[in-house]
Amino acid sequence: MNEASAYAPANIALAKYWGKRNEELNLPITSSLSISLNQYGATTTLKEHTQHDYFQLNGHAIEPNTEFSSRLTQFLERFRPHPNFYFEVDTHSTVPIAAGVASSACGFAALTLALNSFLDLNLDDAALSILARRGSGSACRSLWHGFVEWQAGKLDNGMDSFATPLPQEWHELRIGLLLFNTEKKSISSRAAMHQTVLTSPFYREWPQIVAKTLVTLHSAIDEKDFSLLGATAEANALAMHSTMLTSEPSICYWLPETVATMQKIWQLRAQGLELYFTQDAGPNLKLLYLQQDEHLIQETFPSIISIAPWNLQNAQ
Amino acid sequence: MNEASAYAPANIALAKYWGKRNEELNLPITSSLSISLNQYGATTTLKEHTQHDYFQLNGHAIEPNTEFSSRLTQFLERFRPHPNFYFEVDTHSTVPIAAGVASSACGFAALTLALNSFLDLNLDDAALSILARRGSGSACRSLWHGFVEWQAGKLDNGMDSFATPLPQEWHELRIGLLLFNTEKKSISSRAAMHQTVLTSPFYREWPQIVAKTLVTLHSAIDEKDFSLLGATAEANALAMHSTMLTSEPSICYWLPETVATMQKIWQLRAQGLELYFTQDAGPNLKLLYLQQDEHLIQETFPSIISIAPWNLQNAQ
Secondary structure, three states: OOOOOEEEEEEEEOOOOOOOOOOOOOOOOOOOOEEEEEEEEEEEEEEEEOOOOOEOOOOOEEEOOOOHHHHHHHHHOOOOOOOOOOOEEEEEOOOOOOOOOOHHOOOHHHHHHHHHHOOOOOOHHHHHHHHHHHHOOOHHOOOOOEEEEEEEOOOOOOOOOOOEOOOOOOOEEEEEEEEEOOOOOOHHHHHHHHHHHHHHOOHHHHHHHHHHHHHHHHHHHHHOHHHHHHHHHHHHHHHHHHHHHOOOOOOOOOOHHHHHHHHHHHHHHHOOOOOOOOOOOOEEEEEEEEEHHHHHHHHHHOOOOEEOOHHHHHOO | OOOOOEEEEEEEEEEEEEEEEEOOEEEEEEEEEEEEEEEEEEEEEEEEOOOOEEEOOOOOOOOOOOOOOOOOOOOOOOOOOOOOEEEEEEEOOOOOOOOOOOHHHHHHHHHHHHHHHHOOOOOHHHHHHHHHHHHHHHHHHHOOOEEEEEEOOOOOOOOOOOOOEOOOOOOOOEEEEEEEOOOOOOOOHHHHHHHOOOOOOOOHHHHHHHHHHHHHHHHHOOOOOHHHHHHHHHHHHHHHHHHHOOOOOOOOOOOOOHHHHHHHHHHHHHHOOOEEEOOOOOOOEEEEHHHHHHHHHHOOOOOEEEOOOOOOHOOO
């Protein structure tokens, strides 16, 4: 095959992936559960290239000696048909890069799917998820739309640590992206995660918190209990940020706008609006609400990007 | 005696008092350590009143049926020379009320000292501290200037739970108050503390965190290691706020200005300025720095109230 393309959506975790038990294999300490962002994701096209690997992101060449470029080359090593085979990887992303909207997740997921197709690998879902995970942990959840759960697994080699989609659909559910800052982060989520696991006195409570979060999320999804889903996701995000705030030195991804918006959300909720947030390793907030409140929320937050995760007609 | 007056300074905890093992007696789960705020505190004058208790705060009568008024009456019950004896309590505070600058602490401390004098009780320091604690937990630390440590104690009756001043002085140390909001808080520290102990999954780690904070603060004070003092106090405050953020529902005293200032402090520190903060159950920050940087910090934060805790010539 001369060329192969694949699309993978970004995803937002409702139960966060925060902490690795194996840094090299991206094996997590806990399971996690996400929703994919439908049309916001990455399309990756693969071709053969002469002399060396060549990477493009949104039409711009990626410099060969950057960290991102090394991660890609390292990832591709295990796929070369022969040692002198080089790849051209052209990625178009519709999500802001490095803004805490898991752009590396959809990028590595799309790359994995494109490789499977380009090299006729015919890998099954678990194998694809495991390979995507090697590129970026949460990429293993970006192979599907809708709710996706990543089982932490127990094996040292990580062969039981992969994601599977949940069968439940929830067409009324909406996710809104509120982007305060799309500049590159001062500390990468990878480094923040590592430092938190090593230094936060609260981290030892994290695995039990996530275990409880997952049980509650499953019943919220089964019973379509939106208040329970929202409150549980929000509490999980605040617990994750609390482990960061208490690491040494403290890691604070919150900007003044982040806190102003949290306060506004809590105020609106006190007035009866069913609106919740989650936050990843960045200053932006991701809002959770239902279709019935979408107009009101778009009026309240004019810059919001409102996503219907199960309304897939426009997705690739 | 017809009238008696006493002054007590407000205090800022470097190792926070956060969580009670006995709500009625204000017995804490952990010990705590504070610095007193010199001339910022409360002066309380006591007289006999006819018919009923009468309370004034900064020249304004306190309504008889408010929560504050009930707390004062309840506190005074154990001091009445006879059942039909009523007190007039006139308090002048130089700290903003209910803004997280422990105005109830200096108020109950001053009242305890004034009662001791007015009624000729000749109580010793431990007894005074225990009585002040019954009014408001951290009031037991407001009987002295400088560093004060409150030993949690172990007895059910609280007779071993009182504060004592530390002998060390640190004349170069400064505390700066940055007040973003002096309005009444949405949730009292009393209620926030109660809810946190009951619902935060991180609270179980708090006692060990404070134990470690206290050991480190003692060596920072002994060795006049300002970086260690500041970093330890700041980490303790962030840990306390993390227990609040993870309570159900979440308690967030942070305002946009709080986070903007934290970020500014971290940025200045990265540039070499020895500047740290602590924060109580309110949005305001209390900065820690040394005399040598006082001018620079006053230029950077023009609204700061800079306090020299051991420069007592102006204190009452």
